[in-house]
Amino acid sequence: MKAGNLEPNPDPVRLATPLSNEEVENLTAGQRVLLSGVVYTARDAAHARLVEMLRRSEPLPFDISGQVIYYAGPTPARPGRVIGSVGPTTSGRMDVFTTELLAVGLKGMIGKGERSREVVDAIVRHKAVYFAATGGAGALLSKRVVACEVIAFEDLGCEAIHRLEVVDFPLIVINDCRGRDFYVEARSRKFS
Amino acid sequence: MRDIDASVITRRVGEACIEACTVLPADVFEALKRAREVEQSPVGIEVLDQLIENAEVALSEQVPICQDTGLTLVFVEIGQDVRVVGGGLYDAINEGVRLGYEEGFLRKSIVRHPLDRVNTCDNTPAVIHTEIVPGNEIRITVAPKGGGSENMSAARMLTPSEGKAGVIKFVVETVKNAGSNPCPPLVIGVGLGGTLEKAAILSKKAVLREIGKSNTNPVDARLETELLEAVNATGVGPAGLGGRVTALAVNVESYPCHIASLPVAVTLQCHAARHVTLVI
Missing domain, CATH: 3.30.360 (Dihydrodipicolinate Reductase; domain 2)
Structure with a gap:
């Protein structure tokens, strides 16, 4: 691979959810994205329940086809605010649940940190995409959320599934549907 | 009484x-700004800009x-x-x-x-x-x-013959293995000596020390410099997206230990290195 291919394109593409196969195919590792539309939060506990429902052939609490899951658990909103701080959590903990969700139509995931080999392969197989948001920038990211509503598993508190409406949510493509991994590529570059 | x-x-x-949870300590904020000047990776610079702006938003809007x-x-x-x-x-x-x-x-x-x-x-x-x-x-x-950085922290009981090289190797391995997960740039606390739990507590205390202040023991201060250099040579970079600044600081705290032992504990602290001290 030529060195020039490793340098990400700094001009972000604007995308809206739900994502189509064609939109996903056009994304490459390192590409900046500004995402708008609905995304659903889910962390460890919510993933365990979602996958349990799939295994029992029960309907999921939202139509997952073409949708994007954000691995996040926000802080409570102060009065007058839409949401509290809302940055990404470590994605790797969700790896054990992810292939089953991709198989039923999940198209995108937002988090931080590397995915397992199994998930990277499933992303290719199901034409999906894994984005990173900047970890620890939850205050800044909260300004791109215009609506927030708990739609399932309210008893889980911050781990409940929240339906967020986001505008120009800043992301970077980590794993694209051709098997490229921006974490691996980025670390091989040298900055002296 | x-x-x-x-x-x-x-x-x-x-x-x-x-x-x-809402006010980033001044030393951490200043260290992020210095990192912004040192970083060469374009994506690393973007991340550091976001983190600096994030701290400002948190303060002005009273959001964590x-x-x-x-x-x-x-x-x-x-x-x-x-x-x-x-x-x-x-x-x-x-x-x-x-x-x-x-x-x-x-x-x-x-x-x-x-x-x-x-x-x-x-x-x-x-x-x-x-x-x-x-x-x-x-x-x-x-x-x-935070859980993300704590999950990537680690402890190991080295043998005395592994010495300083063994300590550096273990710290670098821990940082590389953690990659993007603990939200770099990190503040790294290294606890050296004592017992398993003593080293772990020392590593936590090390994280709380002001950035830029070296250990008063010259042996530990020297190790801090070498560790920071080794960690920043990994290329992990801000948010694990590649770059020069993987850690803002490495702080070492040591304690005497058994003739047979060389305990090492590494606490990885994310860039939101939050702490407040009060005296009553």
């Missing part, structure tokens, strides 16, 4: 939880720096001439955590048992480390610790 009322401890701890407002880690130094009245010390601290996390709109991230995983819904209990010191004051440091 000086009497300190438990309710004062509760109130001050509650305030400290809120402040710690990070959604993970942590497990509440509390270090207490109790003067031996102090008596806590009107309630127990630990109860007073936990009541403060309960109050601070509710009134500050902070996230409640604690489960009552590691296996049944039911949320306690008030972020208690805190993890509290106490020390008896001379004097008639209580000094409390509240340090909310």
Whole structure:
């Protein structure tokens, strides 16, 4: 691979959810994205329940086809605010649940940190995409959320599934549907 | 004997939880700005710009720096001439955590048992480390610790023959293995010596030291410099997206140990290196 291919394109593409196969195919590792539309939060506990429902052939609490899951658990909103701080959590903990969700139509995931080999392969197989948001920038990211509503598993508190409406949510493509991994590529570059 | 009322401890701890989660310490903020000047990777620079802006937004809008407002880690130094009245010390601290996390709109991230995983819904209990010191004051440091970085922390019992090279190798391995997960640029605390638990507590204390202040022991200070260089040569970079700045600081704390042992504990602290110290 030529060195020039490793340098990400700094001009972000604007995308809206739900994502189509064609939109996903056009994304490459390192590409900046500004995402708008609905995304659903889910962390460890919510993933365990979602996958349990799939295994029992029960309907999921939202139509997952073409949708994007954000691995996040926000802080409570102060009065007058839409949401509290809302940055990404470590994605790797969700790896054990992810292939089953991709198989039923999940198209995108937002988090931080590397995915397992199994998930990277499933992303290719199901034409999906894994984005990173900047970890620890939850205050800044909260300004791109215009609506927030708990739609399932309210008893889980911050781990409940929240339906967020986001505008120009800043992301970077980590794993694209051709098997490229921006974490691996980025670390091989040298900055002296 | 000086009497300190438990309710004062509760109130001050509650305030400290809120402040710690919304105000990035000045030394960390300045270190992020210096990192922004040093970083060469375009994406690394973008990340550092976001983190600097994030700290400003958190402060001006009174919203937590990070959604993970942590497990509440509390270090207490109790003067031996102090008596806590009107309630127990630990109860007073936990009541403060309960109050601070509710009134500050902070996230409640604690489960009552590691296996049944039911949320306690008030972020208690805190993890509290106490020390008896001379004097008639209580000094409390509240340090909310995020799960993402804590999960990537590690300890190993090295053999004496592995020495300094073994310590450097283990720290670098821990940072590389963690990659993007602990939200670099990191503040790295290294606890050296003692026993397994002593090294771990030292590594936590090391994280709390002001960035830019070296250990007063020249052996440890030298190790800090070498470790920072080795960690920043990994190329992990801001947010693990590649670059020169993987850590803002590496702080080492050491303690004597057994002739057979060389315990090493590494606490990885994310760039939201939050802590507030109060004296009563």
